[in-house]
Amino acid sequence: MARKYSKDHEWVEVSGKTATVGITDFAQEQLGDVVFVELPEVGRTVAAHEQVAIVESVKAASEVYSPLSGRVAEANKAIVDDPAKVNADPFGAAWFFKLELSDPKELDALMDEAAYRAFAAESH
């Protein structure tokens, strides 16, 4: 399925009932060198728009919000150990967490790539 985007600069990829969430290339570029990531505990139930993770650079500390509701199934410890991965491969190896979705219909509220590009260009 095609990647979807939130207004908080997170991306989502859904496969079956599982969504993989990360932050966008635009977000990592705005942050600059990422120095710290804190991820949600596996098993936690989160609602859409709830703050679930933290990402810090030397310039800013930002909250990461869950774009969708569900239960945290997996958290990517690799980016906690090596936060630089978030800058190097935001859409790939540096995914943040996986969610078992409780309401896949929420996906409809997210942007597609074209819409997000326009949105990001505006917020630049």
Place this chain on the structure above:
Amino acid sequence: MSSPRPTLEQLLQHDDFARRHIGPGAAEQQAMLRELGYDDLEAMTAAAVPAQIRSARPLMLPRPLTEREALDRLAVYASENRQATSLIGMGYHDTVTPPVIQRNVLENPGWYTAYTPYQAEVSQGRLEALLTFQQMVMDLTGLDLANASLLDEATAAAEAMTTMLRVGKSKSHRLLVAPDLHPQTLAVIGTRAERLGIEVVVADPMKALDGSSKDGGECFGVIAQHPATDGRLIDVQALADKAHAKGALLTVATDLVACVLLTPPGELGADIVVGSAQRFGVPLGYGGPHAAFFAARDAYKRQIPGRLIGVSVDRHGHTALRMALQTREQHIRREKATSNICTAQVLLANIAAFYAVWHGPEGLATIARRVHRLTAILAAGLTKIGCKPRYQQFFDTLAIDTPAAEAIFARAAAAGINLRRLGPAALGLSLDETSTPALVTLLLDLFGGKQSGLDLARLDGETPDAIPAAQVRKSRFLSHPVFNLHRSETEMLRWLRRLEHKDIALNRSMIPLGSCTMKLNAAAEMMPITWPGLARIHPFAPRDQALGYGRLFKDLEDWLKEMTGFAAVSLQPNAGSQGEYAGLIAIARYHASRGEAHRKVCLIPASAHGTNPASAQLAGMEVVVVATAEDGSIDLDDLRAKVEQHRARLAAFMVTYPSTHGVFEAEIKEITDVIHGAGGQVYMDGANFNALVGLARPRKLGADVMHMNLHKTFCIPHGGGGPGMGPIGVAAHLAPFLPGHVVVDNGNGTDGAVAAAPWGSALILAISWAYIAMMGPHLKRATQVAILNANYIAKRLAPHYPVLFTGQNDMVAHECILDLRPLKEASGIGAEDVAKRLMDYGFHAPTMSFPVAGTLMIEPTESEAKAELDRFCEAMIQIRREAAEVEKGTWPAGDNPLAMAPHTLAEVAAETWTHAYPRQVAAFPLAWIQHDKYWPSVARVDNVAGDRNVVCACPPIEDYLQAAE
């Protein structure tokens, strides 16, 4: 040619101090005015400052005193304070400031005039000192991590409360506080908790936690004091176990000298340990300034308040220090900040660290053992004469229950000794580093009402220590080499000089930091702070022992009222941020008193300093941001819309004047009228008051409350990142809501305390007193020259760097913002490169990326002479030429004197030189630099590496040795 005979008035030289405080002389001022196209200061002022904000009434201040007269007057005030032997304790103890530290640090402009170490490369000396402070606190408290100090112990305890709430797993909003905390700590916790919706339960925590009292139930944290305020030793381990079993965290307030002999709370399960480092060589000063400490488990390092010094590497891979994890600070987090206080007490923290270095672990052990032995002997003697102390186990503090308490108190007072009243039939006392056997003998006589006849040597022989074996400290502390190398005065003296020499302070060159007002801290202003008549007064001494302080406060309050137009002043807040907090609480209490407690919305312009929203959030207000117009001013349409939208719930509007953009907004009265029309109150941030003194009165502009940064406008030195003072002035209707004090009657009742001491850091108020007394009505001229200097710099640099914002007649206020973004686009050279390159020219950088990212904000103050302004401008212009070479491609983007700045001596003098530009350009880009070259001790510091791997302890000594090779 003979000049006309001067008048006697002229010969008396009452304007001599003003002439020396203000950098440019008359001829220099004329030259600068000509450059700007004005005939005189008045014409320039009329051009820069909107007529509608000007005060018609001149400053009514006393005729200026000469330096000698001011010092004589302060000497009289000091003599009107009575130096008693204060055994009151409660977190304040007499101490000996080692003279080598007093003379070389406390009285040395190389230490006290430096700024907060944001520019790490020119701050390695005090960063090393602060890292030593952190290591000392970690060692003594037994915890993994300590910050670089907080404002005072009570503030630290309140910060511990909010930290526990954040990091704990509990969902509860209840805090359990032991009743035997120092009362001023309890009061500040109470003020803070009330605004954040935290319920504070004051009860014996052991009983409450095991459910044996009615105060049981879930809580997120526990705060206890060890030793307690009355000297009792508590069982920290048992308390920690109980708290943890209930899902709560434990904060222990403790005493650093006690930690030398007692097993430290951190080893017994405390999650956070706070306290004051005052008794490590920092004078009592009638309340401050002192450095509080805050230590915590490593897991909380991204959650703890205050500044944290960390270890990283520089461009060459050598060890280099800098402030770590700065993104936690409120200037970045704004309304999401968890604390509004970034200010530390750097000068005092450094003195405490140097005290530990000077005495070393054995020296501290000797002091702690001596204090304890004398206390044990005193307790044994008291028992013999029928005044058995309440507790048989203690460190240095005794509680004595006796029906004769009042008589003993009076006898002691007559003998020049201050005891603590613990109740109608109970007394408390704490011995300290300065206590002697003669004092113990005297105390025994006073308690018995007659000579006790006890032989101290004999008592010493038969009295065991009063610390239970289970609580005796076994772990080592201060084993790092830094605490064991500098034992002789010669070694100490040179070590202190080596550290000082690494840094740029005002005794080297101008520090053009916008919004910081780095003006002269004159020697005459500084001299009184080490006088015993001011320095050795306990904050809770009876008021009649501080009559001189009373007069000093009265003068200062009257003068500040005259300058601001306010009806009342509180001298309690210890920093601008604390002033904001106190002012917003006054506003909240005022609304509540009128049955309008629902007014909670605080409007704040987008251009405000980040502390504003952080303070508002902590005061329990909801922050609503007002947009900034294209020209940098407040967007009036958006303001009106937001006011309309929140009309019924509008509590306050926070505004900086002149604006953070360095511009006098002519519409300020219109803005404040809009707020008042909707029932809101106007909080004015006084950070830029140096542009207003003598020209305009904030109350007349519509401010209801304003803080005054005495460390900016009124000459308290920045101390390398503290102390500061942020008293607030208020209109009459807010006067009943100024912060009170629970121990001492400061005229404002007992509610709403924001700081531990009734008049904050009283000692350093003498500095501002002296400045105003010696300037008098010439303060107006200081303001005018500050504006002149800023406009002169703007005019000289405008052809080279765009000046971002100006007000009427293209004039700036007392500071100007240079826009580096176009240059960055064109050449890749940004504000940071220019800032770092200035170091090679011997200058501290201007303020970087505040209030606009990618800019530099310059504030020269009135104290810089034209020659220094010219030197700075030449440096900036030459740097622009260097950037032009990068733009042209002469030097590559990645290898040019800006990208590589700053350059160390080791690099420039190395055998091989590999850069695309010559060594000469690297180190001596202008001819005059050869006469007084400053060498940064490290190259550009790698912030990313340091924040990815956070280390906040002293690195092994080998790291320094390697770096030196």
